[in-house]
Amino acid sequence: MKLTESTTLSRTNWAAVLAAAFCGIAVAMNVGKVSIALPLLRAEFGLSLVTAGWVSSMINLLAVTSALLFGVIGDRVGAFRMCLAGLGLSALGSVGALFAGSAGGLLLSRLAESAGMVAVVVSAPALLSAACIPEQRRFALGIWSSYMPAGVGLVMLIAPPAIHAGGWQMLWLVTTAAIGAAMLALYASRQAYHLPPSAQQDRATLASVREALARPAPWLLGFAMGSWTVQHFALIVWLPTFLKEQRGLDPLAVSLLSCLMVLVNVPANLIGGALLQRRVRRGSLIAFGSLLTGLSGLGIFLDFFPDIVRYGFCLLLSFIGGLIPASVLSASASLARTPKQIGTLQGLFMQCGNLGSFIGPPLIAMLVASSGDWRDTLWVTGGAALLGIVLGLVLLRQKA
16 A cells, blocks of 8 residues: 555645755754764863763664654654654754753753754655655655765865864854754745645554554665665774875865765765666665675775775765665655654664664774774675675565
8 A cells, every 4th residue: 555645746846855855964964063073072071082972972872762763753743743843953952052061061962953853854754755746756755865965975065164164163053054944944845745634644553553563674674774874884984094094194185085975875865766766676776786885895895906996986885875775765655554654664764774873883893993904894894785685685575
């Protein structure tokens, strides 16, 4: 059964689609800004390494532990209200950091930003879907799947001039302004989100949640998302360290090369959406993408090729891997039996994806610290790629 909330539409409202996608990009900027400004935050607030780690990983930790719960809540209260509230909470947390007088205040502001981001990510896809005619929904959700690399890459470009102009506070003001702009765009597009009135929707009861999660396909897709984030975050951790510590590049070059690596993921998200629109199977894209990311990992971490070729493999891994989140995050509208289940499924996908980025870097760090050899990263990334291939093939057999 497929959703029917937009069957009365005669055409897709692309302005409303982009407004919903921009909500994700705006809150994703909050993910990238902290790692860039962390040395300044440590100096100003006297943060220990442990506290700095909590500030940096708060969003990831909250998503790992409660994204599914946020999705269920979003299904209950409604996607538009959940998304708007999430943007408001993100903006409140960002502004609150400017007035934080201690590490505790900074952590509290980060908690608000984290909760706001999770709320937006589990709810915005339902709005985006509701603004589309069914024939164009897959491509539109492919656009949505680019929110994270687009937001993180954008803040990486903005951060150097913003920090130069006004320290970390200026960077926080810029991200707050982006969130405010997203709120205005979302509210201006509210009439385009053709969700059924609440009286016509199934209530998000425990039975509805069980129905959404009872089938194997959502779990297979969620674990496929986790297998991809393990590989991508391994690259995000390794590349700046390699460029700075082993090749001695200056911070600007490290920032630009890392930023390009993140941003090349975006066009692949769009290509993935276009291929899904042409009825290419999700399982095929996941298996093919995982195969190429696994092979790219070999080229990166085996230290066999010259640096320029290894960097090319970094770009290839990030680019081709974009097919995987496009395949996973666009599946919620197809798998949901009612509009009230989209948030639950998005919460599951987000939780599994963040689980991969949560356990991958520490596992890699343990292996590398033990051996002193970055090639041992391949045990993790290669295993994740192999898992992605298997999951894609299983999804093909299930015709998911």
